[in-house]
Amino acid sequence: MIFENDTKDFIQVCSVTDLIANRGKKFTIGESEIAIFLIEGQIHAVTNICPHQHVSVMHDAFVEGQELICPAHGWQFNCRSGKKPDGGKGLDVHETEIRDGFVFVRLHEKKFRF
Template sequence: MESNGFEKVCKLSDLREKEGKRYWIDDVDVAVYKVDGEVFAFSNVCPHQHAPVMYNGFIEEGCIVCPNHGWMFDLKTGSLKATHSGLDKYDVKIEGDDVLVKVKKKKDLNW
């Protein structure tokens, strides 16, 4: 089901606190986390070596931490806590128990 560009990825009840889950929306690889009851969605691909691992990261100091290289990305913005590029951050909407995510399609991304 699609609503204003948002697409359902899972139920809110499917998400465990501070544990990432991996989903695909069309051809976009997405990592979804629930932290302190709030849901966040990001590109699942770390910009360092383009590794599809962010769903397997962990939460520390308000950041999602890449499990491969330790790069830290701000949960609120997706920005890297350094001078490198950050993760694409996606809008999330909750409708009842449904988690919907709005992504930029790969054809619209610039990398």
């Protein structure tokens, strides 16, 4: 069994003006739920599902510097890498771009190959 990244096109998700600094916003792209944040002038997109209990809460995360803190039990993830403070795997991070004031996201998806 091998994990494989699927490279898809960027998808327009929202306007930059829809985002509020240091507050997440939830979006659904296909079957994927993502949380988008505007932190220190940069757009970050991560999976909305916290890996602790697999619940859709990351759009409500508290932001402290570059850390996203899950509102349920306080697990922390870096907004750029998605990793936990100990470097362990945390959230999937999706690539973002801004074009003409709109936020575009390219989903990072894992697929199973048998």
